Amino acid sequence: MTISKRELLLGGASLAVGSLALPFAGGTPALAQAIPKFEPEAGASLRLLRWAPFVKGEEDAWLANTKKFSEATGVEVRIDKESWEDIRPKAAVASSVGSGPDIVWVWFDDAQQYPDKLLDVTDLAKALSAAYGGYYPGNEVYAKVKDRFVGLPLATIGNAVVYRESWVKQAGFSEFPKDTKGLLELGKALKGINHPMGFTLGHGVGDGNNFCHWVLWSHGGRMVDENGKAVINSPETVEALRYVAELYKTFIPGTESWLDVNNNRAFIAGDLAVTANGVSIYYAAANDPKLAEMAADMRSTNFPIGPAGKPVELHQTTTACIFKYTKFPKAAQAYLSFMFDAPQYNAWLTGASAYCCQTLKAFASNPVWTSKPIHAAYAKASDTLRPNGYAGPLGPQSAAAMADWIVVDMVAEAATGQRAPQEAAKRAQTRAERVYR
Amino acid sequence: MANAAMAEPTVRPRSFWAGIGQGRHVLGIVFMLPAAIFLLFFLTYPLGLGVWLGFTDARIGRPGIFIGLENYELLWGDSLFWLVVFNTVLYTTVASVLKFGLGLWLALLLNQSLPFKSFFRAVVLLPWVVPTVLSAIAFWWIFDSQYSIISWALIKLGLISAPINFLGDVANARASVIAANVWRGIPFVAISLLAGLQTISPSLHEAATLDGATSWQRFRFITLPLLTPIIAVVMTFSVLFTFTDFQLIYVLTRGGPLNSTHLMATLSFQRAIPGGQLGEGAAIAVAMIPFLLSAILFSYFGLQRRKWQQGGAD
Numbered sequence: 001m002t003i004s005k006r007e008l009l010l011g012g013a014s015l016a017v018g019s020l021a022l023p024f025a026g027g028t029p030a031l032a033q034a035i036p037k038f039e040p041e042a043g044a045s046l047r048l049l050r051w052a053p054f055v056k057g058e059e060d061a062w063l064a065n066t067k068k069f070s071e072a073t074g075v076e077v078r079i080d081k082e083s084w085e086d087i088r089p090k091a092a093v094a095s096s097v098g099s100g101p102d103i104v105w106v107w108f109d110d111a112q113q114y115p116d117k118l119l120d121v122t123d124l125a126k127a128l129s130a131a132y133g134g135y136y137p138g139n140e141v142y143a144k145v146k147d148r149f150v151g152l153p154l155a156t157i158g159n160a161v162v163y164r165e166s167w168v169k170q171a172g173f174s175e176f177p178k179d180t181k182g183l184l185e186l187g188k189a190l191k192g193i194n195h196p197m198g199f200t201l202g203h204g205v206g207d208g209n210n211f212c213h214w215v216l217w218s219h220g221g222r223m224v225d226e227n228g229k230a231v232i233n234s235p236e237t238v239e240a241l242r243y244v245a246e247l248y249k250t251f252i253p254g255t256e257s258w259l260d261v262n263n264n265r266a267f268i269a270g271d272l273a274v275t276a277n278g279v280s281i282y283y284a285a286a287n288d289p290k291l292a293e294m295a296a297d298m299r300s301t302n303f304p305i306g307p308a309g310k311p312v313e314l315h316q317t318t319t320a321c322i323f324k325y326t327k328f329p330k331a332a333q334a335y336l337s338f339m340f341d342a343p344q345y346n347a348w349l350t351g352a353s354a355y356c357c358q359t360l361k362a363f364a365s366n367p368v369w370t371s372k373p374i375h376a377a378y379a380k381a382s383d384t385l386r387p388n389g390y391a392g393p394l395g396p397q398s399a400a401a402m403a404d405w406i407v408v409d410m411v412a413e414a415a416t417g418q419r420a421p422q423e424a425a426k427r428a429q430t431r432a433e434r435v436y437r
Numbered sequence: 438m439a440n441a442a443m444a445e446p447t448v449r450p451r452s453f454w455a456g457i458g459q460g461r462h463v464l465g466i467v468f469m470l471p472a473a474i475f476l477l478f479f480l481t482y483p484l485g486l487g488v489w490l491g492f493t494d495a496r497i498g499r500p501g502i503f504i505g506l507e508n509y510e511l512l513w514g515d516s517l518f519w520l521v522v523f524n525t526v527l528y529t530t531v532a533s534v535l536k537f538g539l540g541l542w543l544a545l546l547l548n549q550s551l552p553f554k555s556f557f558r559a560v561v562l563l564p565w566v567v568p569t570v571l572s573a574i575a576f577w578w579i580f581d582s583q584y585s586i587i588s589w590a591l592i593k594l595g596l597i598s599a600p601i602n603f604l605g606d607v608a609n610a611r612a613s614v615i616a617a618n619v620w621r622g623i624p625f626v627a628i629s630l631l632a633g634l635q636t637i638s639p640s641l642h643e644a645a646t647l648d649g650a651t652s653w654q655r656f657r658f659i660t661l662p663l664l665t666p667i668i669a670v671v672m673t674f675s676v677l678f679t680f681t682d683f684q685l686i687y688v689l690t691r692g693g694p695l696n697s698t699h700l701m702a703t704l705s706f707q708r709a710i711p712g713g714q715l716g717e718g719a720a721i722a723v724a725m726i727p728f729l730l731s732a733i734l735f736s737y738f739g740l741q742r743r744k745w746q747q748g749g750a751d
Contacts, residue, residue: 088710088711089710092497092498092710092713095497095498096497096498096500113496113497113498113713114497114498114499115498116498117498201694202604202605202690202691202693202694203690203691203692203693204691252583253582253599253600253602253605254582254583254600254602254604254605255582255605256605256693256694256695257580257582257602257603257604257605257610257690257693257694258582259690259691262581262582262583265581265583265584266583269583269584271583396496396497396713396714399711399712399713400708400712400713400714402711403707403708403711403712403713404517404707404708404712405692405693405696409695409696412693412694412695413695416605416694416695418607418695427516430516431517434511434514434515
């Protein structure tokens with residue numbers, strides 16, 4: 001599909017409608033909503049700062065889309081990559097210095113830390129939302145300050161339970177348990193056949209946070225109430241901590257020292273029956289001819305449901321923000337509007353092979369989710385996503401609480417028996433009160 | 438300029454520039470200026486800014502206003518901060534003592550006449566030369582909870598049945614990070630002390646040997662006193678490096694498990710950048726200054742100014 005400049009200027013909507021006419025597999029139903037037109041400033045060029053790709057296909061697709069944009073508009077886009085944990089300091093420096101990349105892909109509540117430095121993209125976000133079935137609520141919350149969008153929700157990096165089917169069957173389970181009680185039974189049975197499970201309890205930004213928040217939330221515990229008052233020391237939290245202390249006994253030893261990589265390593269080495277990770281763990285096995293047997297045995301599912309009765313997970317979220325200082329705000333918005341348009345966004349999702357989950361509901365029909373059975377669990381990432389610092393507002397305090405590992409430390413303390421569940425909850429309460437003062 | 442002035446030694450009054458070129462004071466200042474500017478911008482300014490930030494409630498994306506000692510009051514009541522201070526002092530003390538003991542031992546060995554002496558002296562420096570992040574990653578593998586080579590070897594030897602939980606257990610994790618730091622720090626101490634050892638005149642040892650001194654007595658009464666000034670300098674640097682360690686912890690544990698290996702430098706970063714609380718992070722960094730100053734003063738007054746080194750009484 002070639003795109004003329006005129007077509008682009010007519011707005012993304014025309015492209016979206018155009019894409020319907022194309023035999024695009026699982027074509028995304030786009031409503032003929034008017035997406036605002038942005039005519040790039042004369043001589044505009046853009047710089048995008050993104051996290052280094054986890055899946056090569058994802059980067060390739062983004063670059064191919066960018067090339068199409070540059071060809072259609074003449075706007076050159078330079079793309080810089082940084083290791084994903086370095087994005088936060090770099091973006092923070094750019095925001096306070098007032099120069100640097102025009103567009104940045106930030107993580108979690110970063111956009112909430114300096115909303116005044118970010119371009120208001122409410123019109124574009126609302127138009128995209130109307131055209132593509134609306135944002136998933138969790139993604140929207142991360143990108144919104146009051147009624148204002150300070151970024152466009154880009155993707156959820158989904159986390160899911162990954163397991164070895166043959167071992168789960170050998171442990172006497174015909175299917176993966178759907179609730180927390182079943183998971184504990186499975187853990188005991190797997191330990192019995194010497195193929196234990198293991199979840200990250202160390203300071204791993206992705207996996208550690210996701211598992212520990214699931215422990216807390218699945219039992220109805222929460223960091224703060226709606227007004228930002230610390231309420232983590234609750235009977236629900238203590239119940240969650242009692243549960244994880246039992247579950248921990250079925251783990252492979254040493255999970256409290258695990259960072260983000262360790263569970264991948266143990267799983268790929270064939271020492272783990274169950275863990276939780278992004279889809280990259282599957283591709284690590286699938287792309288290695290020696291591990292073909294393991295890859296064929298791998299299945300994915302979502303985290304079991306606990307007493308709270310709802311599937312909830314933290315996942316990882318990324319938002320595309322435009323800095324207010326950019327000299328070319330129109331070009332930047334034209335670029336993003338182009339990239340979120342169905343043909344481009346679909347190509348990107350496909351390229352990411354289930355690593356990135358859509359933020360706009362219409363893209364749930366992307367064929368990537370049905371192309372491999374293991375992708376199915378990752379398709380629900382944006383749906384089960386619950387924002388950090390639940391149930392309070394997002395902002396500097398929620399970011400500080402996560403950075404200080406309050407939830408991870410509490411869960412790890414209780415799991416390993418360093419502190420009794422009540423004590424661990426009490427300590428987390430003190431720490432939370434300090435942050436949410 | 439100077440050439441021009443020399444080429445025309447006539448009666449003409451010296452030009453302004455020639456005057457500057459020959460004036461000692463002006464030229465001196467001019468030559469010192471780059472260094473002064475460098476220090477001012479890259480040392481004084483960041484330090485001053487850090488101290489100032491510690492008195493503000495600056496956050497990422499917001500400049501912050503002066504709030505006096507509030508950050509320090511908050512830290513005073515923060516048990517995590519005190520745990521981290523304890524960790525840092527423990528880490529620095531144990532690692533420095535080990536580095537000194539092992540480094541001195543290594544220096545004494547290298548001072549003997551060994552075969553391939555210069556080869557060994559060069560090789561010893563390797564841990565110090567390798568970038569910290571690289572060696573930290575190597576240690577990360579060595580201390581892995583499942584695939585540690587140490588655990589593997591011990592299991593194969595039949596000495597243990599399950600892998601050692603190096604970085605998961607509080608005591609083990611502290612010992613492991615200290616071991617990695619000591620490994621990295623020994624060469625610096627050893628090579629510097631070796632340099633010191635070589636300045637000690639062999640005739641002193643010969644004389645003592647003739648007087649019937651044992652090798653311990655020679656070490657205690659000749660080597661050690663003459664080495665003290667070097668020891669003071671080397672250990673001051675070593676303590677400063679250890680106290681402000683960051684990379685090793687960041688790669689190995691991120692401060693875990695349960696914050697038992699969190700140091701002041703890592704907590705400062707964690708609160709300031711990922712946590713966004715620049716003011717509080719700066720306050721933690723500033724809180725390191727008294728510890729560092731006292732280490733410097735101790736070495737200065739305690740070790741370097743002993744009168745007997747100049748032949749006086751103690």
